[in-house]
Amino acid sequence: MSKTYAGARLRRLREERRLSQADLARMLAISPSYLNQMEHDSRPLTVPVLLRLTEAFGVDPGFFSERNTSRLVADLREALAGEVAAARVSASDLAELASRMPAVAQVLLDLGRRGQQLAEGLAGA
Template sequence: MGKTYAGARLRRLREERRMTQAELARVLGISPSYLNQMEHDSRPLTVPVLLRLTETFGVDPGFFSERDTTRLVADLREALTAEIAESRVSPSDLAELASRMPAVAQVLLGLGRRNQALSERLA
């Protein structure tokens, strides 16, 4: 397994369970500062931590997969083609949004799809 940076997903998992960093760090057997570094993509998610997360919270290891980020970036590029062409949004901005704030990216993607459907309806 290569280095996996999954800070946004790790933070989302912690927040969904209404845990502090200190609480999650204790459950995982790591220091709060180490967890903080993983949540901010300064350190990769390690295999032992991934195993403890899957065992403790019953999440599939795929939850932390970068494939989801790649798919999200592709969908954002498709939905925001005009904005990219007009240089209002860069492809690197979309990649950063998808990796750091996937929930916000999903909302933006949904809004783009609704906008496209409304435009087609009006035409």
């Protein structure tokens, strides 16, 4: 089984629930420093911790899947193809954005789609 690094998603889940690292660590029966390491992708998310998270918060294990990150990177690469081609944004920048700040990446994609819809609407008018 491959190691799963899901620090950004773990941090987002904790912040959405308005929990401190100490509170979440206590709920998961781990040390706050271990939780901190997982949130900063220094340690992978382990299966026992994943199971406790899904149980405590009622989230699907897929919430922490790296497939979501891969899909987000592919969408970013498509949306920002011109920027990547012009070397203003690198593939590693897109991967880091998707893994560390998935909510920001999703907002960027949504803004791009809205801009495209506006441009199409103006062209048709």
